[in-house]
Amino acid sequence: MNIALVAHDSKKELMIQFCIAYCGILCRHNLVATGTTGKAVSEATGLEITKFLAGSQGGAQQIASRIGCDEIDLLLFFRDPLNPKPDEPDESSLLRLCDVHNIPVATNIATAEVLIHGLERGDLEWRDILRK
Secondary structure, three states, X not given: OEEXXXXXXXXXXXXXXXXXHOHHHHOOOEEEEOHHHHHHHHXXXXXXXXXXXXXHHOHHHHHXXXXXXXXXOEEEEEOOOOOOOOOOOOHHHHHHHHHHOOOOXXXXXXXXXXXXXXXXXXXXXXXXXXXX
8 A cells, every 4th residue: 555644843752753653554555745844854763655745845745646646555644633834734735635545544643553453454455446
């Protein structure tokens, strides 16, 4: 599966800790991320991650375009709903595209854990079947 990782600045450490905890699962999938998030996670975990531009420089739009082309199967977008900053990735367009293309998305750690456990059990394999 192709998994995209995005995190607002105040949630990057949480994304790192999540990826450390679930490194054994994530390493079996193709990971892409916005630049700063991808760099931080890769350095902390050793995971191989395709890094796009920083979210504020267009990385979120690069991920959005991959979603639009059905090249992303799962989005983990740890966002800060209380303190969003104008230069951070635009969540509404990413979330809208996920809804349009039936992409499972987690915007917080609780949902991310549910999705990652489902991924481990094979509950999300229907995405691979649809691609064939």
